[in-house]
Amino acid sequence: MRVLRNIAMILAAAFAFTSVAVADNKDPIIIYDSQFHPTLAKNGMVVSQEYYASEAGLEILRAGGNAVDAAVATGFALAVTHPQAGNLGGGGFMMVYLKAEDRVIALDYREMAPARAHRDMFLDEKGNVDNNRARFSLKASGVPGTVMGLTSALSKYGTLPLKDVMAPAIRLAGEGFPMTWSLYDSLGRYQKRLQSDPVSAANYFKADGSRYEPGELFKQPDLAATLTAIAENGAAGFYEGPVADKLVAAMTAEGGLIDHEDLKNYKAVEREPIFGTYRGYKVATMPPPSSGGVHIVEMLNVLEGWDMKSFGHNSAAYIHRLTETMKYAYADRSKYLGDPDFFPVPVKALTSKDYAATIRAKINPDKATPSTEIGPAPDLDRESHDTTHFSVADNQGNMVANTYTLNFTYGNGKSVKGAGFLLNNEMDDFSAKPGVPNAFGLLGGEANAIEPGKRPLSSMTPTLLFKNGEPYMATGSPGGSTIITVVLQSVLNVMEFDMNVAAAITVPRIHHQWYPDKLFLEPGHSVDTRRLLGQMGHQVKMGETEAWDSVLGSAQSVMRGENGLLMGAADPRRPGSHAAGY
Numbered sequence: 001m002r003v004l005r006n007i008a009m010i011l012a013a014a015f016a017f018t019s020v021a022v023a024d025n026k027d028p029i030i031i032y033d034s035q036f037h038p039t040l041a042k043n044g045m046v047v048s049q050e051y052y053a054s055e056a057g058l059e060i061l062r063a064g065g066n067a068v069d070a071a072v073a074t075g076f077a078l079a080v081t082h083p084q085a086g087n088l089g090g091g092g093f094m095m096v097y098l099k100a101e102d103r104v105i106a107l108d109y110r111e112m113a114p115a116r117a118h119r120d121m122f123l124d125e126k127g128n129v130d131n132n133r134a135r136f137s138l139k140a141s142g143v144p145g146t147v148m149g150l151t152s153a154l155s156k157y158g159t160l161p162l163k164d165v166m167a168p169a170i171r172l173a174g175e176g177f178p179m180t181w182s183l184y185d186s187l188g189r190y191q192k193r194l195q196s197d198p199v200s201a202a203n204y205f206k207a208d209g210s211r212y213e214p215g216e217l218f219k220q221p222d223l224a225a226t227l228t229a230i231a232e233n234g235a236a237g238f239y240e241g242p243v244a245d246k247l248v249a250a251m252t253a254e255g256g257l258i259d260h261e262d263l264k265n266y267k268a269v270e271r272e273p274i275f276g277t278y279r280g281y282k283v284a285t286m287p288p289p290s291s292g293g294v295h296i297v298e299m300l301n302v303l304e305g306w307d308m309k310s311f312g313h314n315s316a317a318y319i320h321r322l323t324e325t326m327k328y329a330y331a332d333r334s335k336y337l338g339d340p341d342f343f344p345v346p347v348k349a350l351t352s353k354d355y356a357a358t359i360r361a362k363i364n365p366d367k368a369t370p371s372t373e374i375g376p377a378p379d380l381d382r383e384s385h386d387t388t389h390f391s392v393a394d395n396q397g398n399m400v401a402n403t404y405t406l407n408f409t410y411g412n413g414k415s416v417k418g419a420g421f422l423l424n425n426e427m428d429d430f431s432a433k434p435g436v437p438n439a440f441g442l443l444g445g446e447a448n449a450i451e452p453g454k455r456p457l458s459s460m461t462p463t464l465l466f467k468n469g470e471p472y473m474a475t476g477s478p479g480g481s482t483i484i485t486v487v488l489q490s491v492l493n494v495m496e497f498d499m500n501v502a503a504a505i506t507v508p509r510i511h512h513q514w515y516p517d518k519l520f521l522e523p524g525h526s527v528d529t530r531r532l533l534g535q536m537g538h539q540v541k542m543g544e545t546e547a548w549d550s551v552l553g554s555a556q557s558v559m560r561g562e563n564g565l566l567m568g569a570a571d572p573r574r575p576g577s578h579a580a581g582y
């Protein structure tokens with residue numbers, strides 16, 4: 001049923017916005033609020049990719065927890081109910097707004113390269129990148145950051161004890177939950193990857209290799225034990241003791257690099273958030289090692305110089321400017337972005353309004369510039385297949401935007417024996433060899449080369465929006481390289497077109513990442529628009545390509561109305577998402 005509903009919503013979006021795309025420049029105003037409706041609540045809202053996880057967060061809000069308590073509960077619950085991307089064995093980023101202190105926190109709990117990692121570790125004898133090693137071996141795993149991230153967010157900014165906040169996740173793992181249609185479907189698609197690892201096979205499938213049917217009780221006792229160890233001992237329950245021993249044993253057995261020292265040395269880092277402005281709104285977003293925040297602000301600065309609203313939402317003129325702007329941002333990404341602890345990322349220069357003006361001046365309003373003619377800025381001053389996003393707001397004005405991941409769907413597919421969790425393959429987010437694209441088609445070089453203790457460059461972009469100085473929206477998305485452009489369009493739809501949160505995340509999106517030189521349009525764009533863009537010189541694609549699916553992202557978002565009313569919107573693109581409020 002849920003899938004039918006989702007398909008119906010996507011078709012509704014497709015139908016509704018055909019007319020937007022052909023609206024002429026003089027009369028582009030569409031009343032979006034009549035087409036898409038958010039979930040409304042007064043006291044608290046959790047929106048995530050999975051029903052039980054949103055409900056877990058809601059349970060904690062109802063128990064008196066704040067947005068951080070609920071976010072941590074949701075994060076641990078997703079590790080149980082959405083193992084495609086919810087995780088203990090991966091990493092991510094959390095943006096927090098604390099109303100009482102009027103403060104934004106950017107928490108980096110991205111995976112780290114183990115101490116024994118080295119620059120050429122994914123090259124074969126001939127010097128070519130061995131994708132299998134970089135993506136599906138235990139060497140593909142970075143030191144997991146999620147448990148440190150969630151527990152430190154809770155201890156610094158939460159209000160409830162860890163064991164209370166983790167209780168829903170422990171219950172879901174230990175007592176089980178009825179197999180959801182979306183997990184059932186996903187396990188079918190990734191059966192081969194998971195069953196090539198005996199531990200994953202035993203965790204996610206029945207003894208005879210078949211799947212749990214939708215509605216059948218699905219229990220994960222080993223995961224329940226690991227979660228209990230964390231609830232009782234904090235992060236030490238994961239990074240030290242029996243769970244750590246099991247993780248290291250799994251590494252040792254199959255040539256992985258993570259050892260006890262790596263685990264003990266792992267740190268979650270609070271970093272200076274990236275701030276930007278756009279027509280009176282303030283954007284607070286994730287700094288490096290995310291590339292997302294820098295490029296969202298870079299692109300907004302370029303776009304602010306045009307009257308984007310006047311072109312009409314998703315018109316050819318609008319999409320052309322978005323696309324050209326995206327190409328310049330992704331070109332800069334390839335050269336300047338990496339872990340700021342290892343590489344001097346020129347954040348100030350890339351996010352300055354002056355630099356944006358130089359990009360804008362290069363963009364021809366009528367014609368696409370081929371990617372071959374666009375490169376990263378030459379001399380900037382240097383300063384010293386599932387991810388999942390959830391957004392939370394409480395009735396005190398606090399907000400959380402959290403994106404975390406194993407990189408690919410189910411990471412490298414390998415689970416830690418006796419501990420019930422999957423491992424990431426985040427090492428593929430490094431640039432294994434300059435000029436050779438990673439799994440998302442992204443290029444990189446020196447800034448993102450592998451080094452011990454370094455964090456691979458990410459596109460994850462949890463983002464907070466402020467209107468008139470007040471917290472207004474929390475958003476973010478999965479989608480690898482497409483995350484940044486999805487988040488850009490979600491906030492632009494709000495800031496330029498006053499869309500409500502449901503409309504802002506539902507209407508059709510586009511994507512361009514410089515290389516490959518392709519403009520991707522989601523279903524729902526008009527064939528007229530597509531033709532006009534082609535005439536301007538864009539290489540337009542619709543549907544599946546190697547690097548992305550036929551839809552872009554899944555942006556679970558919350559908006560806080562000026563009257564304090566909370567509006568949650570679950571993205572209809574992927575099945576199972578859920579906005580839970582009270």
Ligand code: DON
Nearest residue numbers: 385386387458459478479480
């Ligand atoms: O951090 C990153 O940019 C990637 N590891 C994200 C991967 C991703 O979003 C996969 N799925 N949708």
